[in-house]
Amino acid sequence: MAEVALEPQAGVPDEGPERVAGRSPWVLAWRRLRRNRIAFAALILFVVIVVSSFGAPFYADHIAHTDPFVNNVNGTTIVNGKKVPLMQQGGGVLKLGVTPIGPTWDIHHYFLGSDTQGRDVAARILYGGRSSLEIGIGSAIIASLIATILALVAGFYSGIVDALLSRLMDVIWAFPVYLLAICIATVLLTAPNGLEVGPVHVVASSLWLPTLIIGFIYVPYVYRPVRGSVLSVAEKEFVEAAVAQGASNRRLIFSEILPNVITVVIVLMPLMIATTILTEAALSFLGVGVQPPGASWGTIISDGQNLLYTRPWVAIAPGIMIVLTVLALNVLGDGIRDALDPRAKLRVEG
């Protein structure tokens, strides 16, 4: 669903931004971005989320003193100076079930409470954020990389290569995107040996599996705009001039076309990451993303589903983290686009 955020028809302009005259377009863009206060705030928010997520081990080891990957159903914690069990036996005559402790709002002791396995939810959310961000960023980079290479090949050699590649992309495009991801993930997770292609061997519990799957399914979404930009740049005078001067294909690609294409990719990147993070969350929620004992925001929401009515924070908190992260990336994406291509302000946005 969120893939529509990248719908290229209405998304990034197909013809790509022109190169701003002068030596330092990136410096200019950075200045413009810094002047955009909302975008800059989003950037800071995103950086804070990234830093705290990657600081998860520090939080777990030195602040909460807990290992959020090991069951601790017989453990205790301190609430208001008193030692209490993490799992509370049910009451009444039947004494049915155990309920994990709720939020203590004390960052040293189960800040957001415990999950059904006695693990610190706050620490898990930080660790989960690390997985979510790694997968989100990793798959966005993979998708962009593959798409850019394919687009360069297609745009440059054009003709039959271009036609074939574009048709191939159309076919992948015709797959409902989540469905494709779920299909591949289901099969790869079912295979007891994980993904085995030649020398590459990715086991099911590895973060690489969802990263590769998500990266793969979003290739067409980056491919279309990038190919458009390659084609438009290839027709520009400075490229024609370079060809007239006898420049080699390789030099052309690397020195003339690639820098322009990179602008498009950079504009797309925050939106891509936002989309891949949402996709990862959905896959993990359905149980075909990050595998135990690993955690991501999606798996924590899924864990929290069973605690929704008694300990709603387990499901709500990771959701809020997703919303904040994706929101920051979307705002940042707008800001970067405006900064890199000021005239796009009045264009149709997506």
Add this chain to the structure above:
Amino acid sequence: MRELLRRVFKLSIPIVAIAVAAGCGGSGSSSSGGTGGGSTPAAGTPQKGGTLTILASSSFGVADPAQNYTLQQWAFLIDTHDGLVAFKRVGGTEGTQLVPDLAEQIPQPTDGGKTYTFQIRKGIKFSDGTTMKPSDFVTTFERQFTVPGPTSFYSGIVGADKCTPKNCDLSQGVVADDNAYTLTIHLTAPDPEFLDKLALPFAFVVPSTTSPKLTGNNVPPGTGPYMWQSYDPNKEAVLVRNPNFKVWNPDAQPEGYPDKIVEKYGLQVSDEVTAVENGQADVVFAGDTIPSDRLNELGTQYADQTHVNALTADWYFALNTKRPPFNNLQARQAINYAFDRKAAVQLAGGSSLAVPSCQILPPNFPGYTQYCPYTANPAANGAGPWTAPDITKAKQLVQQSGTAGASVVVNTDGPDKPFGEQMVADLNKIGYKAKLVVLAGSIQYPFLQNSKNLDKWSVGWSAWYQDYPAPSDFLNVLLGCGSIHPNSDASPNIAEFCDKGIQAKMDKALTTGVTNPDAANQLWAEVDHEVTDQAPWVNMYNPKQIDFLSKRVQGYQWSPQWYILYDQLWLQQ
């Protein structure tokens, strides 16, 4: 039978060569806890009418009674169909007694136990209006072999060995006389459990006009008080009253109370609980595991709508005895000492829902005497309960076994991964390098059973529910040498444990049991303890069953054979 109760996604093939409830000596399997128990005194007078709505997270697959092997459909088939004999339709241990159903009485076998002659009741009609006659049974039994299903139950009938899925002729083995209204069944060898097998839904009579092929989701007409109006595995099953039904033996087939019984599919279990709390539905299907965080509210706010019954079942980890490190006895014993059964009990919903166990046989079972050597401070001769793990002892054993540092793969299915994570942590604690592999529910059990996969796992999660209260159903079926079938997905001895001495004792107990059940049970108790000493499993606990009903439902009865009896529930209007 493994997991008849659990989600259909997880259903897999239990091999039960001989089967069935009751009558195999020993007491019934049900004990009650909480407000549950065999039956509760109903408030007010039972009244007919209304629609009973059951919620289940998923359906029971194909609906042909010749193929379906789930307690989920059986709970309905006993209300819509009848066999020659039946388990008494009441709650409590009485529910394992056999009573005559479509037969006038239970016959004594003749011909050295090889021939059974039944006098069939007259004047009973199928729900489609046709009259039930003895020859309908011939078709019913032939369908066992033409419809791909668990054929082994009736393979002792004369002529069955020549049956194929294409063609089956049992006219020599099942002889019907529609004039005298008798049915004679000839077996190739005496089978002391044959009558029990006849009380299973596989042997419930269908009209002779029924196709020899699978009927898919159309259930053939039956003779019970209800009939199938529709079954859509993605939506619902609907049972309505059979207009042609008249009571002939209330012990076997009493009249039901609700006018309509509906089972709806596809909600998350937590939402099922909410719906029943809010009175939008009446029963949470027994096979759906209620999330542990919802249990407290059931035990406090809804205690009088909640029923708990102990199950004769094991939730355990099988240890791969064919590969290192667990081909080493000391290594197997080490993890038995180290595994934190209290944590497993907590994960299962707390001490009121699970009882820790070290041995194979469950409590209240013939041959059961408490035995737990794998605990801190064990009682004399191990005859006490499990209290706490003994990590020191476990580490010592690991050192002695020389397996320290070995890589270990723990295999579970999705819903049970918390147990797997506990196992991984405890293995790591005593010096192994453990990691978890989670497989989809539908393939995990066949995967573990197939010997081709022995090099891919070391510790495998599994669970087993009794077929009938006889120790062989646990010890011989799950840990006997004869239950290992190489390269087959149906090889229930997952651990591939085979000890010649213990097997000889089991064989002796089996033969003794025919004449002297008490002596046999004593032998089984010894076998149970000896197997436990060999540690082919890490048994975790024996579970309990929760039934949650809406406020308006009365007349709860729990049969150890069929569990909750839907047709005997009645609705306060």
Add this chain to the structure above:
Amino acid sequence: MGTFIIRRVLWTLLVMFVITVLVFLIFFETPGVDPARQIAGRNPSASALKEIRHQFGLDRPVPVRYVIMMKKLFITRDLVSYSNQGQSVVPEIVSAAPATLSLVVGAAIIWVVVAILMGVAAAMLKGTVFDPLLMMLALIGISMPVFWLGEVMNLFTQHQFHNSFVFSWVPGLGYYPFTQDPILWFKGLLIPWITLSVLYIGLYARVLRASVLEIQNEDYVRTARAKGLSERQVLVRHTLRTSMITFVSLFGLDFGALVAGGVLLTEVVFGIHGVGFLTYQSLTNLDLPVIMATVVYGAFFIVLANALVDIAYAWLDPRIRLA
């Protein structure tokens, strides 16, 4: 125009073919899953398994198995599920479709109406504090995972406030067919509709606002204004109408993608037994015939939506036809 449509149709068929091959290859030999075992049910004998393998053509080469499955799916239409042979796949999808369509159509109505109001309001209020406020709301909508929003909605409507007057009217989760009880149908779907539409409200409001602002600066709109048309007339007759072209094409694609299975998560969270839910269940069971059928169904809707949008564009803009 005729040749254009024919070309589109041929292309559509080709895409569908490639997709079916792809799905077949992804799933045909999933390790650990033996279709014969799935078909046979519990505790089958070896001879029964062999018979089933033969009967279902599972012992034939892969291309033959593909052709058999396609024949059963499209020509004889008697493809049955592996995990439940009582279940014919085609009627199964047909009977699940109304739930999916009810969900998507209802949500689409909400998102179109609200997005137009929000987008136009933001454009009209440009320069005031309301414009960025509305757009921030839109962005928040885009940033919410739909399954999480659904869970939170369930928490409030089924539990937290279920006994208060605000949400006491919400029925239990699930789909209630329109033909049985239209009022219950509406009550049961309202929360899922809102949940599903939030993302699209955000997207479309942003698109519309930008488009309205852009078009307002176009010459012909200025001319219209100069001719003395009122602001409202300009908005409705010119600006909005032109903006609708982008809007409609976007809508076509999104609607197609949702009907095709994009609603899977929403259906799962709310227990609505539509096509998405069916897909999810068949994936959990690794039930190849059902997976195949739902994916073909989904791809068909996406390709159809793409084709319709393209044809509409070609019709609007003759230059595309020549390209």
